[in-house]
Amino acid sequence: MALLKFKGVGITALAGAVPKRVVNNLEYTDFFPKEQVIEVVEKVGVYERRFADENTCSSDLCFAAAQKLIIDNEIDRGEIDLLIFISQTQDYRMPATACTLQHRLGLSNSCIAFDVNLGCSAFIYGMSVAYSMMQSGAIRKALILDGETRSKVYGPRDRRSAFIFGDGGVAALVEKDDKFGETTFSLNTDGSRADLIMIKAGGYRHPSTPETLVERVVDEYGNMRSDEQGYMKGGDVFNFVIREIPRDIKKTIAESGKAVEEIDYFCFHQANNFINAFIAKKMKLDVSKIPHTIEKFGNTSSVSVPLTIVSELKDKLDGCKCLMLSAFGVGMTWATGIVSFVDTKISDIVEVESGQPVDEYLRREYTPIEGVPEELDTHTNGD
Numbered sequence: 001m002a003l004l005k006f007k008g009v010g011i012t013a014l015a016g017a018v019p020k021r022v023v024n025n026l027e028y029t030d031f032f033p034k035e036q037v038i039e040v041v042e043k044v045g046v047y048e049r050r051f052a053d054e055n056t057c058s059s060d061l062c063f064a065a066a067q068k069l070i071i072d073n074e075i076d077r078g079e080i081d082l083l084i085f086i087s088q089t090q091d092y093r094m095p096a097t098a099c100t101l102q103h104r105l106g107l108s109n110s111c112i113a114f115d116v117n118l119g120c121s122a123f124i125y126g127m128s129v130a131y132s133m134m135q136s137g138a139i140r141k142a143l144i145l146d147g148e149t150r151s152k153v154y155g156p157r158d159r160r161s162a163f164i165f166g167d168g169g170v171a172a173l174v175e176k177d178d179k180f181g182e183t184t185f186s187l188n189t190d191g192s193r194a195d196l197i198m199i200k201a202g203g204y205r206h207p208s209t210p211e212t213l214v215e216r217v218v219d220e221y222g223n224m225r226s227d228e229q230g231y232m233k234g235g236d237v238f239n240f241v242i243r244e245i246p247r248d249i250k251k252t253i254a255e256s257g258k259a260v261e262e263i264d265y266f267c268f269h270q271a272n273n274f275i276n277a278f279i280a281k282k283m284k285l286d287v288s289k290i291p292h293t294i295e296k297f298g299n300t301s302s303v304s305v306p307l308t309i310v311s312e313l314k315d316k317l318d319g320c321k322c323l324m325l326s327a328f329g330v331g332m333t334w335a336t337g338i339v340s341f342v343d344t345k346i347s348d349i350v351e352v353e354s355g356q357p358v359d360e361y362l363r364r365e366y367t368p369i370e371g372v373p374e375e376l377d378t379h380t381n382g383d
Contacts, residue, residue: 002188003184004131004132004184006128006131006132006135006185007182009134009135009177010183010340010341010342011341011344012073012174012177012345013072013073013345013346014171014309014310014344014347015065015069015072015349016168016171016306016349017062017064017065017068017168017350018061018166018167018169018351019051019053019056019061019168019351020050020352021052022048022050023050023051023166024047025037025041025163025298030156032162036159037163040159040163043272043273044163044164044294046272046294046295047295047296048297049165049297050166050168051151051166052149056149056354057091058087058148058149058167059085059087059090059100059147062087062101062145062147062171063104063105064352065145065147065171066145068350069143069171069347070105072347073345075141077106077107077108078107079140080105080107080108080111080140080143081110081111081112081140081142082112082113082139082141082142082143083111083113083142083143083145084098084114084115084116084126084130085098085115085116085145086118086122086123086125086126086146087115087147087302088122088153088302088330089147089149090115090117096113097115098113098145105143112139118302118330118331119301119302119329119330120302120304120327120329120330121187121327121329121331121333121335122146123144123302123303123327124185124187124327124336124337125187125333126144127185128337130174131174131185134174134175140175141174142174142175143171143172143173143174144170144171144172146171146172146302147168147170147303148168148169148301148302149167150165150166150167150230150300151166151167153165154229154230155215155224155225155226157224158218158223158224158225159221160231160232164298164299165298165299165300166297166298166299167300168297168307169303170306170310177342181340182256182340183338183339184338185252185337186248186252186255186335186336186337187333188244188248188334188335190244191331193236193240193332194331195233196232196240197230197329197331197332198230199227199228199230200212200231201227202227202228206227211227212227214226237332238275240328240332242278242279244328245328245334246282248334248336250283252324252338253324256338258322260283262322263322263324264322264323265290265291265316265321265324266285266289266323266324266326267291267305267309267325267326268292268326268327269327269329270292270293270298270300270305271294271304272294272299273294276290276294291312292308293312297311305325309323310346313346314346315346317344317346318343319342320341320342321340321341321342321344323337323340323341324336324338
């Protein structure tokens, strides 16, 4: 178990954005009988989700959240020295989406910007990276932007995943201040279970072909998906979670020096109702301290923990509050954090109607580089 500790770094502001389109899961019956839909929805506890349209990407949701955060908190964009973009539904194979967001947000060219490609545990991983870089250097302010459009990843004809995933984005402002005290993170990986949650095709191990795009029947129940749509081995994931997550939470709490009673809120990854209820019961946690959003946003992957904070803990983080953050997912990876939130400002959630169909924000007039011969000048739009 990799344990990391930091002092004097914390999240001072949070904002969230979701697509305006609301999907009623009980009416999501194009491919399944109504009685099956009701059974699945009541089991997983997801009644509504938000779906991005074809022109809206994860970066658009993060951009909206970041703009809201910057404006609401009157942040000097020139003081943001670090931008971390977290997603597995990034805009392009290259460049890193963080680079385009740095430009869109009007941040300084001296701003560090990079992507973190990780699944449901990634926000906690991203926090640990931002905290580490801020504590060791001269970074004034950092933005963690976490966005996912998982509705575009999972097939609507696979009952095991069709009713679970939704889209969203969050922006978190990280700053240095002694008031935050000590933070403890536990970060873990078991790559031997990488096949439990996977999209097999579309990368460089299994490149896209016409065949990988074809949806096929994959089991005796008639579920269908292509090799470029995600799948989960639900039973194996559940067994993994009930074995590893409670143990990791207990160890991290003990390492932090906190008692369970001192934790104000337990913020779990919104995988499904059954898993979270099982963990809460097994650990004998006070359910009134466990905020949840799965019923209205579904599983938004790495966005689910911070989106739950934005949605359910707005106006509840005055003073110093101790939060436990816990998430698990693709990899398999899992992470726990014992984090202090001190007078954290949370903005209202933004509803995003539609993204831009073309990358207007990346277009600029061509300007030759001074002193470079024309035949060597490759400074063209988009390069």
